[in-house]
Amino acid sequence: MFSQLSQVVVVGGGLAGLSTARYLSILLPSLSIIIVEKQPKLGGNSQKASSGINSVNTVHQETCSIFDSPSAFFNDTILSGRGYCQQKLVETLVEQSTDAFHWIEAETQLDLSKIVQCGGHSQPRTHSPVNAKGNIGYELISRISAKLNSAQNVKVLYNTRCTNIEIENDKVKGIEIESADFNGSIPAQAVILATGGYAFNVKDILGERVQESTQLSKVHKLYERIGKQMPTTNGCTSTGDALSWASNINAKILDLEHVQVHPTGFVDPNDTTNPIKILAPEALRAAGGILISPLTGKRFVDELTTRDKVTEAIVDQVESLEYPYVYLVLTKDMVEKYGMKSIGFYEFKKLIQRLDFKTAVLALHSEPGYLKDLGFDGDLWVAKVTPAIHYTMGGIAINEKAQVLSNNGGVITGLYAAGEVSAGVHGGNRLAGNSLLECVVFGRLAAQNVASENLFDASELRQGNCRVSS
Numbered sequence: 076m077f078s079q080l081s082q083v084v085v086v087g088g089g090l091a092g093l094s095t096a097r098y099l100s101i102l103l104p105s106l107s108i109i110i111v112e113k114q115p116k117l118g119g120n121s122q123k124a125s126s127g128i129n130s131v132n133t134v135h136q137e138t139c140s141i142f143d144s145p146s147a148f149f150n151d152t153i154l155s156g157r158g159y160c161q162q163k164l165v166e167t168l169v170e171q172s173t174d175a176f177h178w179i180e181a182e183t184q185l186d187l188s189k190i191v192q193c194g195g196h197s198q199p200r201t202h203s204p205v206n207a208k209g210n211i212g213y214e215l216i217s218r219i220s221a222k223l224n225s226a227q228n229v230k231v232l233y234n235t236r237c238t239n240i241e242i243e244n245d246k247v248k249g250i251e252i253e254s255a256d257f258n259g260s261i262p263a264q265a266v267i268l269a270t271g272g273y274a275f276n277v278k279d280i281l282g283e284r285v286q287e288s289t290q291l292s293k294v295h296k297l298y299e300r301i302g303k304q305m306p307t308t309n310g311c312t313s314t315g316d317a318l319s320w321a322s323n324i325n326a327k328i329l330d331l332e333h334v335q336v337h338p339t340g341f342v343d344p345n346d347t348t349n350p351i352k353i354l355a356p357e358a359l360r361a362a363g364g365i366l367i368s369p370l371t372g373k374r375f376v377d378e379l380t381t382r383d384k385v386t387e388a389i390v391d392q393v394e395s396l397e398y399p400y401v402y403l404v405l406t407k408d409m410v411e412k413y414g415m416k417s418i419g420f421y422e423f424k425k426l427i428q429r430l431d432f433k434t435a436v437l438a439l440h441s442e443p444g445y446l447k448d449l450g451f452d453g454d455l456w457v458a459k460v461t462p463a464i465h466y467t468m469g470g471i472a473i474n475e476k477a478q479v480l481s482n483n484g485g486v487i488t489g490l491y492a493a494g495e496v497s498a499g500v501h502g503g504n505r506l507a508g509n510s511l512l513e514c515v516v517f518g519r520l521a522a523q524n525v526a527s528e529n530l531f532d533a534s535e536l537r538q539g540n541c542r543v544s545s
């Protein structure tokens with residue numbers, strides 16, 4: 076079914092996979108590129124991203140007179156990583172950020188000039204679209220997909236699950252796949268792993284090591300007690316499939332216990348125990364939203380302290396509940412500050428309810444005077460929220476060329492990894508906005524190195540006879 080000629084397989088159709096495929100299709104227009112995606116559509120978790128993509132020295136920072144620097148960005152990332160970042164990978168992320176940012180902006184024809192300063196950053200450097208219909212993740216994915224769909228040398232295999240990597244003498248040979256109409260191998264001179272993280276499957280991936288992450292171990296114990304799956308803001312695709320293939324071929328795996336928990340995922344009152352939660356963004360608390368314990372009717376934490384501290388405080392509050400949640404509460408001013416349009420979406424989804432003051436006081440088990448003293452009066456917007464696994468920092472070890480490292484100290488020729496499947500960039504804790512950047516930077520590096528590594532028969536490429544046969 077598949078050609079034996081020079082071809083490259085990209086496994087996973089999120090931002091990392093699509094950036095790799097697009098850049099490679101530009102560098103080697105006659106190479107056949109196959110994207111293997113287990114879902115019926117492209118996008119993965121990338122399409123959910125809503126805060127933005129980081130970069131320094133962008134034209135937009137210059138226009139806004141933001142005096143950022145690569146060293147400040149580097150230091151912020153290293154500090155956030157709590158001593159676990161691979162310094163060379165962070166250097167690469169930072170050094171390549173400007174080119175990668177301008178490339179993705181031009182490729183997608185988005186105007187990414189809205190810039191904010193997210194938690195843990197010393198300067199505003201998280202860029203997002205202005206005048207776009209969707210959030211940044213959706214816009215990036217739909218626009219690159221459109222380009223790939225019209226490329227002659229790229230084919231996407233939907234509903235096709237990669238099940239293993241084939242190697243011989245530390246050199247990649249191809250992958251094994253399963254789909255409704257084909258089970259077998261796709262030969263390839265290079266394979267790029269871009270299968271995302273394992274947030275949906277943390278318990279199976281970590282086993283006993285779940286206890287090694289302090290944040291996670293508390294959340295884990297809580298959910299063990301109630302016999303439910305730990306919630307996540309990720310989709311069900313984030314199952315860490317590539318980790319077992321990587322183990323089979325002696326690739327190096329790092330930092331699996333480093334898992335980021337977001338304190339606030341919405342609890343859908345009509346589907347409370349569904350493990351997949353829609354993210355209740357930090358911006359809701361930044362707009363002034365407070366957290367109220369359903370057991371005391373009172374605040375219990377500084378809502379703007381770090382994510383791990385807010386998570387811990389929530390877990391401590393709700394240990395005795397049948398399903399853990401606290402209330403997130405906003406006034407009309409706060410809702411307007413955050414954006415009525417976005418709140419309208421959450422209201423439509425029945426994740427936030429607008430209540431008159433009297434009803435809100437009863438629902439929150441609070442006191443009118445207590446809320447008024449906090450400045451909460453009039454109609455209130457009330458949501459139930461719970462901590463949810465948000466990002467997995469661990470994964471497959473790579474070098475600055477995005478090549479997969481082997482446990483024996485070398486590289487596996489022709490095998491690359493980019494995006495959340497890889498480890499080392501974020502260390503113990505990821506900074507907001509760094510993941511989309513990582514996808515583009517390391518996706519492009521994987522493409523560049525595939526193109527420059529002499530993996531193909533030059534005459535085949537010159538003749539342009541590399542085609543996907545199906």
Ligand SMILES: Cc1cc2nc3c(=O)[nH]c(=O)nc-3n(C[C@H](O)[C@H](O)[C@H](O)COP(=O)(O)OP(=O)(O)OC[C@H]3O[C@@H](n4cnc5c(N)ncnc54)[C@H](O)[C@@H]3O)c2cc1C
Pocket residue numbers: 086087088089090091092111112113114117118119120121122123124125126127128129212235236237238269270271272308309310312313316317354465466493494495496507508509510511512514
């Ligand atoms: C709600 C939310 C908001 C976020 N906001 C931001 C943000 O604003 N900024 C930021 O930088 N980061 C953000 N992140 C993190 C960021 O979106 C992700 O880490 C990043 O997009 C991951 O991209 P990826 O390409 O590595 O993986 P994904 O986008 O998850 O793509 C992986 C793809 O691989 C496919 N796949 C997996 N296994 C297989 C297999 N065996 N065979 C075939 N295909 C397979 C999956 O189906 C999926 O399509 C957010 C995450 C979430 C959940």
